Structure formats: C-alpha cells, structure tokens
Amino acid sequence: MSRPLRALVVADGAAPTRPDLDEAWPGWDDGRGIAVDMVPTDKDASDTELGVLAAIAAGDRSVVILGALGGPRPDHARANVSLLGHPAAAGCAVTILDPMARIRLLAGRAGQLSLTGRVGDVVSLIPLETTTGITTSGLRYALAGATLDPGPARGISNVRTATEATVVIRRGRLLLVEAPARLSR
Numbered sequence: 001m002s003r004p005l006r007a008l009v010v011a012d013g014a015a016p017t018r019p020d021l022d023e024a025w026p027g028w029d030d031g032r033g034i035a036v037d038m039v040p041t042d043k044d045a046s047d048t049e050l051g052v053l054a055a056i057a058a059g060d061r062s063v064v065i066l067g068a069l070g071g072p073r074p075d076h077a078r079a080n081v082s083l084l085g086h087p088a089a090a091g092c093a094v095t096i097l098d099p100m101a102r103i104r105l106l107a108g109r110a111g112q113l114s115l116t117g118r119v120g121d122v123v124s125l126i127p128l129e130t131t132t133g134i135t136t137s138g139l140r141y142a143l144a145g146a147t148l149d150p151g152p153a154r155g156i157s158n159v160r161t162a163t164e165a166t167v168v169i170r171r172g173r174l175l176l177v178e179a180p181a182r183l184s185r
Helices: 018-024 047-057 074-085
Strands: 006-010 062-066 093-098 101-116 122-127 131-137 146-148 164-179
Touching (some): 047 074, 074 093, 074 101
Parallel strands (some): 006 062, 062 093
Antiparallel strands (some): 093 101, 101 164, 131 164
C-alpha cells in the first residue's frame, strides 16, 4: 500500500471541530488516520514546526495545519503562519485551516494558485514583501499586473465572484487568507 501524499498536523491552539471544518471548507479531508509523534519539551523548534517537518520528511507534499491560529499564545499563532514560508516546505502545499480562515502562501517567480470556494467568500491578499505582477480572476476587485507592498491594506477584503478564482504573481511572497461566506447567525 502506498503512503498518501497528504498530512494533517494539529497545533496546540484551539483545534476546530470536524463539523465546523466540514461546514466552512467542504471536502477538506479525505478521511486518513492520524499518527502521533511525541517530542521533548526542550528543543529549538515549535511542536507545530516539527510536525510539519516530519510530514515533509515522510514524503507528504500537502500539509494541513489545524489549531494554528487560536489558543493563549499569539506568538505561536504568528510563528505558525510563518511556517507557510519555511525553506523545507518549498514545493509543498502547506495550508492553515480553521473554520474562520484558510491561509496559504504564494511565493517565488511566476507563481499561481487556484482558489476553490463559494461565491461570496472573502479573499485577502497580504504581501510579506513587495510582490509584483499580481493578476487575479474570479474576484470582485480584479488586479492586472499590480504591485502590493507590505503595510498598506489594499489587498484585503476582496470577494469571490466565481467558485474558481486564481491569483498569479510574477515575484514576491503573498499570503492568501480566505474566509468562508456565512449568513449571520
């Protein structure tokens, strides 16, 4: 039996429930079993980082991190988002998944990412460095060869107008933060 090419890493934050994830991001999981690895308390990396690195070392090309944004430690939440750009993750699809957000990183030269979701979902583009040649489709506020710099909030709160949207960059690193469209409860 061949090893699946997808891993699930559970961080120490407020891990979402499966029903909440299923509602927010239908089809997010393919029903795999979960192996648990224990690591020493004293170390030079966070538990989440070690989990991501173990998954990549095992050959997983897609890593989903749950529980990365909540919990009592904002420093860990920020560090977990930084894991999307970990050098060992180059060429891998690393995603932070929460009922309130799906976060991915588009990096490098001539990068492209397809975004599948519901019409009305919010999509924010947050540059981690000056990012050039940004072109989008399937979003209300389209960009064509635009440049986004870190700091100004120009790329936030766009809205998906189609179930398939795309973001293309020429150069840079861009966080893509998607929030599911929901009716008021």
